[in-house]
Amino acid sequence: MMGRLRLRSATPALLARVDRPEGVLLVLLLAGLAAVGWLGSDLWLAIAAGMQLIIAGLGAVWIIGPARPGMGLARYATLSAAAVSMTLFGRVLVDSVGLLVFLPVAVALWVVLWAELHAEPGSGPSLALDLSLVGLVFAAAAGALHLVPASSWPPVILLVLLLALVPALRSAEARGRGGVEAVGQAALHLVAVAQIGTAVILLGMPEVVAAALVALGFHAWSGAAEALEGGAASWSVAVEFGALAILGLVVALLLYGV
DSSP states (O other): OHHHHHHHHHHHHHHHHSSSHHHHHHHHHHHHHHHHHHHSOHHHHHHHHHHHHHHHHHHHHHHHOSOOTTSOSGGGTHHHHHHHHHHHHHHHHHHHHGGGGHHHHHHHHHHHHHHHHTOOTTSOOOHHHHHHHHHHHHHHHHHHHHHSOTTSHHHHHHHHHHHHHHHHHHHHHHTTOOHHHHHHHHHHHHHHHHHHHHHHHHTTOOHHHHHHHHHHHHHHHHHHHHHHHTTOOHHHHHHHHHHHHHHHHHHHHHHHHO
16 A cells, blocks of 8 residues: 555646656556557557548657758658557567567657757757657568558558658658648658569569668668768768668568568
């Protein structure tokens, strides 16, 4: 009894030490909805995803605050995209690890929110934001490939592109692009993701390996665009990120052979 009283009295003090405690409650709610999607039927998956889009969207606006010049608007949708992607990705893991995946998902969602809270205009994509976007694309691709049969590859590619739209737009805005220019760069980014996704699906690679290659391609395109805009020589960018892409493909083929 005394232990419960101490826990209850310590909870407000613990939340007071956390930056934006309302954000912690938000990500726990989103992770709880994700668990509904993991354990329920496809109908409950759709219901959970729809509720996440609404709750995460409104919650992000409330917690992040008013829009600021040079920051873009995609940052308000990143948490929603992450929540839906984690819900799809959790279905890949829940059969093997059960609800143990709940805590890592909640932490991943908090990292996404934290990265957006601490983003500054003109500073470029931070490491936390960059990793969040890459992880989001990986989770989205793995979850989509698990949900939709690879034999019907046009629909699964469209689902991956739909989920990768927000990360692609957020990546462009983090590089200081806005408006039509940001949309154009995001569209080119999605073309690269579609090409890689189509290739790995037609090659029949395992879901996780295929998703990793899609995420690697997303990261390579973002890094190359940032390097070129920063004044790097075209040949050095081609060598650096081309080598990264080749290395990822070789590793994937080796894993595929195993």
